[in-house]
Amino acid sequence: MSNVALKGRKEGYEIVMDAAADLNTCLLEFEQLLRHLQSEEPTRKEPLQFVLATGDRLLTADEQDRVTKIVAQFSQFELRGIRSDVMTIAAAKAEKERDNLHVENRVIRSGQEIDREGDVLFIGSLHAGGTLRTTGNLFILGDVNGIIQAGFPDHADAVVIGDLSHATQLRIGDAIEIIDPDEQKYTNTTLSYINELHLLDHSDVASLKTLKTKLNYEMEEDR
């Protein structure tokens, strides 16, 4: 039993599986380990929670299924998750897409809807009747006459920075504001966000630090 080992960590129990060993052997040993642990303490009432760490091995959906089935045989154990040190290229790309700042310089015309993931720097032109939507934050330098939506569909932490005085609607998460063309409250440094009462509110970028501490922290962390 050298390929699979139980380890106690600060965060809880972890069963480590050697990535170099054959998976079938590993799963067999994994089952044996659980059986052994169960027989050592047959009267345990609370199930023992653990994470399965697979190291440099990435389990497929089928293989993950096999693991959950094995754990299900033992009432005294509960699998909290499977952790791997590696990821697929597709997943890495999706994460990059989500976490990066995208520069959008298109002309978005009436009837067109542009959907992005992550933060967007908009330097194009959004015409009346068009929609620019993203899951993250929006930073606007371009000409905006249509509908702007940040934090789609329900990320209330998202912010929009920029001049929206000619836009028709501003949406953050599930909050909507219909912009009054006569009210000139927007400038290039306007910060639009959802406040603690879950209402759309406006301020200046200078107050980002105090209003959205978490977001500000994330941005600083990136540097």
Place this chain on the structure above:
Amino acid sequence: MGTSIVVTSGKGGVGKTTSTANIGTALALLDKKVCLVDLDIGLRNLDVVLGLGNRIIYDIVDVANGRARINQALIKDKRFEDNLYLLPAAQNTDKDALTPEQVTQIVDELRPDFDFILLDCPAGIEQGFKNAVAGADGAIVVTTPEISAVSDADRVVGLLEEREMKIAPRLVINRIKKHMMNDGDTMDVDEITKHLSVDLLGIVFDDDAVIRMSNKGQPVALDPKDNASKCYRNIARRLLGESVPLMTLKEAKPSFWQRLFHRNRK
């Protein structure tokens, strides 16, 4: 090989058919071989504007369904030597009678014999629009200086750009009332062009003669003196690659005697 251009607008009543007839006429006057194709199936009227309504025997749907050969359906405009032809639309069926493939095929059949094939698109962005756009290498988007027409034109330019045509769409601003534009009551030419971010092909002034001549079955472009006619002729020259400046928006100030005797004219 001819170039096919669709004349479209999204909104109805901005002057697609009038523009098709007049740009076609102006090109024919410049000694180009032009075929006008009416794709407004069910509501054909390009033939009427050209004064050829009484000569239709076969139409485009007959050609598409193999009931007639294309040469049988083509109507020659006798005012021009051998330069202007019309392929009329059907009157008693609807837009679904044609498919984009059939239109492409008909246009391809016309290409070897003509320099320009102008496709008169119906209003809207449904089947009729899709049919018309399928056969086109490029597009002329017609708008008027009204916000409703500009907004629809924006939508249409978006749809055209998605199709990635060989020639980028170009804009014609029709029915410009000089005094309204000069007074700032309508969007001005630069504003519209910048808003739509497409190249401007030309502007056409609002002119009673356009309607007067159309009603007689004569495209206004035949009249060398008329203002709107000059606009259409300039558009035709720009289509051929010439660089022609835009006509001025300045209004001629009426003289003392004119003011005295034509006081109530407007």
